[in-house]
Amino acid sequence: MKIAVCIKQVVTREWQLRVNESKTWIRDQDASFELNEPDAYALEEALRLKEKHEGEVIVCSAGPARAAQVIREALARGADRAIHVESDTLATADANTIADALAAAIRDEQVDLVLTGLQSDDQGFGQVGVVLAEKLGMPHATIIMEVHASEAGLRVKRELEGGWFQWVTVPLPALLTIQSGINQLRYATLKGIMAAKKKEIKKVTAGAAPQPMHRIASVYFPEKGKKTHMISGSAADAAKDLVKRLREEARAL
Numbered sequence: 001m002k003i004a005v006c007i008k009q010v011v012t013r014e015w016q017l018r019v020n021e022s023k024t025w026i027r028d029q030d031a032s033f034e035l036n037e038p039d040a041y042a043l044e045e046a047l048r049l050k051e052k053h054e055g056e057v058i059v060c061s062a063g064p065a066r067a068a069q070v071i072r073e074a075l076a077r078g079a080d081r082a083i084h085v086e087s088d089t090l091a092t093a094d095a096n097t098i099a100d101a102l103a104a105a106i107r108d109e110q111v112d113l114v115l116t117g118l119q120s121d122d123q124g125f126g127q128v129g130v131v132l133a134e135k136l137g138m139p140h141a142t143i144i145m146e147v148h149a150s151e152a153g154l155r156v157k158r159e160l161e162g163g164w165f166q167w168v169t170v171p172l173p174a175l176l177t178i179q180s181g182i183n184q185l186r187y188a189t190l191k192g193i194m195a196a197k198k199k200e201i202k203k204v205t206a207g208a209a210p211q212p213m214h215r216i217a218s219v220y221f222p223e224k225g226k227k228t229h230m231i232s233g234s235a236a237d238a239a240k241d242l243v244k245r246l247r248e249e250a251r252a253l
Contacts, residue, residue, distance in 0.1 A: 001055035001149065003046045004106050006116040006132070007039040007074055009067040013121070017221075024216050025092050026122075035070040038117025042178040044185050046115050047078045049149055056080045058109060062101040064088045068201065075196035076188035082199070083109075087206035095127035096213045101206050102128070103135035113154075114175040118143060129177035140175040141168050145182050 011017070011026065012034045018027040035043075046057045059074040061067045062085040071082045085101045093101075106114060114136065119126035126142075133140035145165065146157035153171040159179055160166055170176075188196075229245070231238045247253040 001049060001053045001113060002058070002109070002111045003049060003055065003113045003115060004058045004060055004109060004111045005039070005043045005046045005074070005079065006102055006114065006128070007043060007059050007061050007070055008036040008117070008120050009033045009061065009063055009070040010036045010121045019219050019221070023218050023220065025219055028091075033066065033069060035073055036117055036120050036122075038119060038121075038178060038180050040117075040185055041180050041182050042115040042117050042176075043074055043077060043079065044183050045147060045178055046113075047186070048183065049113070049147065050078075053149055055112075058083060058111070060102055060105050061085070062087070062090045062093075062098050062105070062206070064091050071201055072196050073188060075199045075201075076192040077186060078192060080199065082201045083204060084201055085204045085206050089209065090206060092216070093209070094212050094214050095123075095125055095131050097209050098128050099131035099135055100210050102132055104207060105204050106132075107136060112172050113149075114138065114173075116175070116177050118177045118179050126177070129175060133175040136173075136175065138173050138175045139170055140177070141170050142177045143179050144176045145179050147176065147182075 010033065011028060012032045015031050020027040043059065050057050057079045059071060059079045059082045061071050061082070065086055067084060071084055075082055083105045085105050090098060090101060114132065116129035116132065130140055130142065141156050141158060143159045144156050145159050148155045153169060154174060155167060155169050156176060158166040158168055231241050233241070243253065
């Protein structure tokens, strides 16, 4: 089974966020970065499928040169080789642009399965996977909690709302977006880190980007404020007014 795993480099959760000068994104020049957590679970699932059914795991990332950090980490964990679509503009690109870059890199590989994380820890739109599936012409299933592969295709477990789950049969080739917690993550061993230095990272130049589907107008921290409203009248009227304000203004009910 030939599996492509799409990974993204994101700012570490512990880093103190700062807005850049143009107020359109965070100031990441001095930030520390890590592998996007949902993508780590997608990589782990791909490695487990490879161990059961044999094959190859290819990690694909679209981003600036610094994304090589998480690519090397993925190779150290057990991926066989990597494709890096390198461009500084992809660091803050929208889902359509990222999916277009990844599709161009993956299309010629003729993979059986594409795995992505459910969403990224920075933008969190959860759209790259499904848009990528459309561009590759593959059936897809989202929010996957369990994967069983056979010659007939895939049987996957989807997480729904309210504690419900759904089992779906998907033919191959296909794309799945993986939910965090689907498995227990492995860490890179010293042997894996040394082996990663010899593994291939194919660098691809991003082509002409499609028209962005959205634009970030402004990024800012939530503004803190305090407001006091005095409620008057009889106890019954005051209680009625309080309940109304809690429901309609504070949205606490």
